[in-house]
Amino acid sequence: MSQSTSRSPIDVESLVENFNYRRVGKYALVVLFLGFFLVPLETGIMTALKTNSAIARSLPFAPPAGEGFTLTNLEYAFSQLTNSFVNSLLMAVPATLLNVLLASMAAYGLTMVSWRGQLVVFALFLVGVFVPYQAVLVPLAQFWNNMFPLAQMLEPLFAAIPFLQGGHSRLVPLTITHVAYGIPICTVLFRSYYKSLPNSLVEAAKIDGASITKIYRRIVLPLSLPMFGVVFIYQFTQIYNEFLFSFTLITGANHPAAPVTLILPAIGSSTEGIDFGVRMSAAFLAALPTIILYVAFAEQFAKGLRTESG
Amino acid sequence: MGRIQLDHLTKRFGETVAVEDVTIDTEDGEFLILVGPSGCGKSTTLRMIAGLERPTDGDLYIDGDHMNYRVPQNRDIAMVFQDYALYPHMTVRENIRFGLEEEAGYTAAEMDDQVDATAADLGIVDLLDRKPGELSGGQQQRVALGRAIVRDPEVFLMDEPLANLDAKLRSQMRTELQQLQADLDVTTVYVTHNQTEAMTMGDRLAVLNDGRLQQVGEPLTLYHEPANQFVAGFIGEPMMNFLHGYADDETFIGSGLEYPFDDRLADAVGDTDELVLGVRPEAIDVRRADDATGEREPGSHEFRMQVAVSETHGDQNVVSMTVDDEETDHDTLRAVTDGMHVVTQGDSVVVTIDPDTIHVFDGETGETLCNRLLETKPEFTAVSSN
CATH class of the missing domain: 3.40.50.300 (P-loop containing nucleotide triphosphate hydrolases)
Structure with missing residues (x-):
C-alpha cells in the first residue's frame, strides 16, 4: 500500500472509498424506492388472492398459503364490474378517438397554418389545460341537466338499442364533456410534435397545389400516426380513470350507465365492514384495460416514433 | 411563358x-x-x-x-x-x-x-x-x-x-x-x-x-x-486579392508595398484617397528570385515576396505570399501558378502585377473605380454568344 501511494501522486485508496460510499448510497436509495412502490402493489395482489380469514391471520404482503388461497374474490368482483366495463369502454373509446382527432386538427391549424391572432387562440388552449375540474362541476351539471338536457332527449333512442337501457344516454354528455376538456392538453402535445416536423413538407405540398385540408389529410395526418398512438394511450388512461365528471353526470353506482370508476368505491363494502379481498380484486381488474393498452402498444408506438423521426 | x-x-x-x-x-x-x-x-x-x-x-x-x-x-x-x-x-x-x-x-x-x-x-x-x-x-x-x-x-x-x-x-x-x-x-x-x-x-x-x-x-x-x-471578391476561386491602402502622388501606398499607377489607373482614381486594389490570382506572375533575372533590381510593378503557403492542385498551384520583412500583418497575395511551376514555403519570389490587370475600388464605399483591361474582350463575346 505504501509502495503504491509513493509511486503515484493520486490517492487511490480514498478514491475507491468515496466511490463505494456513493454506490452503496445509490443502491440503498433505489431499493428503498423500489420497495416503496412495489410493496403496496404486491400487498394488493396478495390480498386479492386470499380468503378473508387468511387476510386477517397472515402478514399483508405474505403470499397466500394452502387453504388461504382463493379466486372467488376475483370472480365476484368481475361479475360486479362487467356492466361498468362495457359502460366505461363505450364512453372512453369514442371520447378518446374524437378527442385525439380534434386535437390534432386544432394543433395543425395553430401550428402549420398562419393566420392573424392564432397566438391568442393558442393561449386560450393553454389556459384550458389549467382549468381545474372541480371548478366546473356545478356549471357542468346545470348545463347538461337544465340548459341542454341531451341525455333526456336521447333516452328513447338508447332504450331502443338492444342490450342498452335508456339510462345509457347519460354517457353521451359525459363523452362530450371529456372530449371538450381533453382537447387542450392533447392540442399542446400535438403542437409540439408538429413544430418538429420539417416546414418544407407543408410548403412543398402548398406549391404542389394542395389545399389546407388536403395537406392535413394527405401529409400531416399520416405523418402524425405515431403521435396519435402516444396521445391516445395518454388520453384513454385519463378518461378511463376519471371520476369527478362521471360522478357528477351519472350520479351513482346504482345507475345502469355507471362506469368502472363509480362502481369501485362501492364494491366490497357493506354493513359488516370492508371486504378487502373483493376490493383489491376489483381494483386490479379495473386497472387491467389500461395496463393491457400500455403493455401491448407502448413499445410499438415508441418504435414508430423512433423510425419516423430517424 | x-x-x-x-x-x-x-x-x-x-x-x-x-x-x-x-x-x-x-x-x-x-x-x-x-x-x-x-x-x-x-x-x-x-x-x-x-x-x-x-x-x-x-x-x-x-x-x-x-x-x-x-x-x-x-x-x-x-x-x-x-x-x-x-x-x-x-x-x-x-x-x-x-x-x-x-x-x-x-x-x-x-x-x-x-x-x-x-x-x-x-x-x-x-x-x-x-x-x-x-x-x-x-x-x-x-x-x-x-x-x-x-x-x-x-x-x-x-x-x-x-x-x-x-x-x-x-x-x-x-x-x-x-x-x-x-x-x-x-x-x-x-x-x-x-x-x-x-x-x-x-x-x-x-x-x-x-x-x-x-x-x-x-x-x-x-x-x-x-x-x-x-462582387469582385465573391466571384472567382481562389478569391481576388485585395490590397488596402491610399493614393499618394499617382502611387498606391499599401502595407509593405508601393505600386505606381499608369495613366489609366491614375485617371480612374482621380482624387479618391482610400483605395483597394484588386487583382485576380491568375493575373499575378510569380518567378523565383534566384532566376537569372532575379539578381537585377525589381521593376516598378515587381515586388520581392516570400512564399507563406503553397497549395498543390495538380493542374495548378495556389501560392500565398507576403511582403518579406519583419513587420506586422500585411495583405497576403495569392497567385495561381502553373502546375509544374513549384515553389515551396519560405522561397523568395519576385511577383509581377501588370497594371492592365488591376481593378481599383473605392476604399470607403467599395464601388468599382475601374476594372481590368480586356484585350481579349471581342473574343470572349464571340464565344459566349454561341
Missing part, C-alpha cells in the same frame, strides 16, 4: 430587412442564379417568388401577372427544396403524382403515364415503388426534380438543391440540371451560396449581399467587370 419581374421587391421581418429593393427582370427560359453568402436574402427572394412569403413592398410579376397576393398553387411554379421535402410516408410514385392530382384535366391513367414518363426521363423507374427513406441523397434529389418537372410549370424554383450532395455527385448533377433546364426551356431561378455552381450553371447571375442586389449579369461580366468590391 414564365417571365419573372421583381420590381423594387422588399421583405421585412419586423425590424429586420431581409430583402431590400431588389429589381430583376428575367427573360423567358432563362437560368437565373441568385447567389450570395448566407443570410443575404437570396432564399427569401426565392420564397417570395414561390408565394411562401408575402413581399412587404414592391411588386412581383410572373408572365406579366401581378403575383403579390396569389397563393402558391395559383402561380404555376414548381420548387425543389434544399432538403428535398419528399413526403416520407408516400412511395416515389405517390410523391411525384401528388402535385398532378391538383392539376385540372388529367384522368388517373394520364397521371400514371405522366409519372412513368418523368421517371423514365430521370432514370428513376426502378425506384418508383420505394419510400424516400430507402433512397440515397442523389436518388432523392432526382425524385424531388421529378416532382417539379411532372407538372410542367412556367417557372422552376430551386433552393440550393445540390447542397446536400457530396462533391462528385454535385458536379454530375450540376451538368444534368443544366441539360434538363436547356431541354425543358423553362425559366429557372436557382439559389446557391456556391460561386462555382453559380458561375458554371447560370445564364445570368444576381449577386446579393445584406439583402441588397449588388449586380446582375452574365458570369463573365461579373468576373471581369464587377460593380463593386463585394
Whole structure:
C-alpha cells in the first residue's frame, strides 16, 4: 500500500472509498424506492388472492398459503364490474378517438397554418389545460341537466338499442364533456410534435397545389400516426380513470350507465365492514384495460416514433 | 411563358430587412442564379417568388401577372427544396403524382403515364415503388426534380438543391440540371451560396449581399467587370486579392508595398484617397528570385515576396505570399501558378502585377473605380454568344 501511494501522486485508496460510499448510497436509495412502490402493489395482489380469514391471520404482503388461497374474490368482483366495463369502454373509446382527432386538427391549424391572432387562440388552449375540474362541476351539471338536457332527449333512442337501457344516454354528455376538456392538453402535445416536423413538407405540398385540408389529410395526418398512438394511450388512461365528471353526470353506482370508476368505491363494502379481498380484486381488474393498452402498444408506438423521426 | 419581374421587391421581418429593393427582370427560359453568402436574402427572394412569403413592398410579376397576393398553387411554379421535402410516408410514385392530382384535366391513367414518363426521363423507374427513406441523397434529389418537372410549370424554383450532395455527385448533377433546364426551356431561378455552381450553371447571375442586389449579369461580366468590391471578391476561386491602402502622388501606398499607377489607373482614381486594389490570382506572375533575372533590381510593378503557403492542385498551384520583412500583418497575395511551376514555403519570389490587370475600388464605399483591361474582350463575346 505504501509502495503504491509513493509511486503515484493520486490517492487511490480514498478514491475507491468515496466511490463505494456513493454506490452503496445509490443502491440503498433505489431499493428503498423500489420497495416503496412495489410493496403496496404486491400487498394488493396478495390480498386479492386470499380468503378473508387468511387476510386477517397472515402478514399483508405474505403470499397466500394452502387453504388461504382463493379466486372467488376475483370472480365476484368481475361479475360486479362487467356492466361498468362495457359502460366505461363505450364512453372512453369514442371520447378518446374524437378527442385525439380534434386535437390534432386544432394543433395543425395553430401550428402549420398562419393566420392573424392564432397566438391568442393558442393561449386560450393553454389556459384550458389549467382549468381545474372541480371548478366546473356545478356549471357542468346545470348545463347538461337544465340548459341542454341531451341525455333526456336521447333516452328513447338508447332504450331502443338492444342490450342498452335508456339510462345509457347519460354517457353521451359525459363523452362530450371529456372530449371538450381533453382537447387542450392533447392540442399542446400535438403542437409540439408538429413544430418538429420539417416546414418544407407543408410548403412543398402548398406549391404542389394542395389545399389546407388536403395537406392535413394527405401529409400531416399520416405523418402524425405515431403521435396519435402516444396521445391516445395518454388520453384513454385519463378518461378511463376519471371520476369527478362521471360522478357528477351519472350520479351513482346504482345507475345502469355507471362506469368502472363509480362502481369501485362501492364494491366490497357493506354493513359488516370492508371486504378487502373483493376490493383489491376489483381494483386490479379495473386497472387491467389500461395496463393491457400500455403493455401491448407502448413499445410499438415508441418504435414508430423512433423510425419516423430517424 | 414564365417571365419573372421583381420590381423594387422588399421583405421585412419586423425590424429586420431581409430583402431590400431588389429589381430583376428575367427573360423567358432563362437560368437565373441568385447567389450570395448566407443570410443575404437570396432564399427569401426565392420564397417570395414561390408565394411562401408575402413581399412587404414592391411588386412581383410572373408572365406579366401581378403575383403579390396569389397563393402558391395559383402561380404555376414548381420548387425543389434544399432538403428535398419528399413526403416520407408516400412511395416515389405517390410523391411525384401528388402535385398532378391538383392539376385540372388529367384522368388517373394520364397521371400514371405522366409519372412513368418523368421517371423514365430521370432514370428513376426502378425506384418508383420505394419510400424516400430507402433512397440515397442523389436518388432523392432526382425524385424531388421529378416532382417539379411532372407538372410542367412556367417557372422552376430551386433552393440550393445540390447542397446536400457530396462533391462528385454535385458536379454530375450540376451538368444534368443544366441539360434538363436547356431541354425543358423553362425559366429557372436557382439559389446557391456556391460561386462555382453559380458561375458554371447560370445564364445570368444576381449577386446579393445584406439583402441588397449588388449586380446582375452574365458570369463573365461579373468576373471581369464587377460593380463593386463585394462582387469582385465573391466571384472567382481562389478569391481576388485585395490590397488596402491610399493614393499618394499617382502611387498606391499599401502595407509593405508601393505600386505606381499608369495613366489609366491614375485617371480612374482621380482624387479618391482610400483605395483597394484588386487583382485576380491568375493575373499575378510569380518567378523565383534566384532566376537569372532575379539578381537585377525589381521593376516598378515587381515586388520581392516570400512564399507563406503553397497549395498543390495538380493542374495548378495556389501560392500565398507576403511582403518579406519583419513587420506586422500585411495583405497576403495569392497567385495561381502553373502546375509544374513549384515553389515551396519560405522561397523568395519576385511577383509581377501588370497594371492592365488591376481593378481599383473605392476604399470607403467599395464601388468599382475601374476594372481590368480586356484585350481579349471581342473574343470572349464571340464565344459566349454561341
